[in-house]
Amino acid sequence: MFETIKKLFTPVESIDAQQARAYMNEHAEGSFTLLDVRQPAEYKTAHIPGATLVPLPKLSDSYDQLDPEKPVIVY
Amino acid sequence: MLAGQGFKEVYNLSGGIMAWDGGVAKGPVELNLEMVREDETPEAIIKLAYGMEQSLASFYRSMETRTKDSELLKLLELLASIEDRHKQYLLELYKSIEPSGSSREVFEADVSAKIMEGGFDGDTFIKKNEKFLHSVLEMIDLSMMLETQALDLYLRFARKTDNNETKTMLFRIADEEKAHLSSLGRLREEKTL
Numbered sequence A: 001m002f003e004t005i006k007k008l009f010t011p012v013e014s015i016d017a018q019q020a021r022a023y024m025n026e027h028a029e030g031s032f033t034l035l036d037v038r039q040p041a042e043y044k045t046a047h048i049p050g051a052t053l054v055p056l057p058k059l060s061d062s063y064d065q066l067d068p069e070k071p072v073i074v075y
Numbered sequence B: 001m002l003a004g005q006g007f008k009e010v011y012n013l014s015g016g017i018m019a020w021d022g023g024v025a026k027g028p029v030e031l032n033l034e035m036v037r038e039d040e041t042p043e044a045i046i047k048l049a050y051g052m053e054q055s056l057a058s059f060y061r062s063m064e065t066r067t068k069d070s071e072l073l074k075l076l077e078l079l080a081s082i083e084d085r086h087k088q089y090l091l092e093l094y095k096s097i098e099p100s101g102s103s104r105e106v107f108e109a110d111v112s113a114k115i116m117e118g119g120f121d122g123d124t125f126i127k128k129n130e131k132f133l134h135s136v137l138e139m140i141d142l143s144m145m146l147e148t149q150a151l152d153l154y155l156r157f158a159r160k161t162d163n164n165e166t167k168t169m170l171f172r173i174a175d176e177e178k179a180h181l182s183s184l185g186r187l188r189e190e191k192t193l
Helices: A002-008 A017-026 A041-044 B044-065 B071-099 B105-107 B122-132 B136-160 B163-190
Strands: A012-015 A033-036 A072-074 B008-013
Touching: A012 A017, A017 A072, A017 B008, A017 B163, A041 B008, B044 B071, B044 B105, B044 B122, B044 B136, B044 B163, B071 B136, B071 B163, B136 B163
Parallel strands: A012 B008, A033 A072, A072 B008
Antiparallel strands: none
């Protein structure tokens, strides 16, 4: 039960662009997920390199595509 | 949403992409993904990356014949030599997984160098962009754009492949591109001071 409660309340931390860039430069590719939750047209116009696109309305159906053990940076 | 689904660490990029001050990649998810299937071996991916590095080095050397500006010439030679170092890195990666593999000559004979990093056709790219490339800063910006697209492409390749060893190889190549981008960023800062 404690684990269930802990999962519900995993905090989401806000980081700024500098912190995000530092994180991505300091961590090997494949060790984290960069997640873009916008629409495909927005992604096409510009996206942070390496971002995985999962539009927000589809996110709840797409959890199996993402590794919950890996840190996620989402925008 | 993620936090309630067992995701251990979730970070929200404050301000979203509008706040992002690094390079951005353009194009849809499927851009240039036809360059790979889902089952390439690590060796095949290394050869693909090697070809793209070779093509970009040729692009820079081709641009050298189109300018007499000494600063630009120095920069172009530097950029080409960096691509040569990347080729060497890829050769070493190849030897690490195929110690008794092909010689460099045989390896290179099996490489196609028509497509530059990021998936651009070299000849078309020169025709389209030559008029923009008359200054050191413009060339650095172009190089950063190409490397940003390359980083994005390698990571999209990694998501496409079913082969875990190939995925790992692509992540290593992408890490090399990230380091290259950082060094280009520092070079750009030096040139704007």
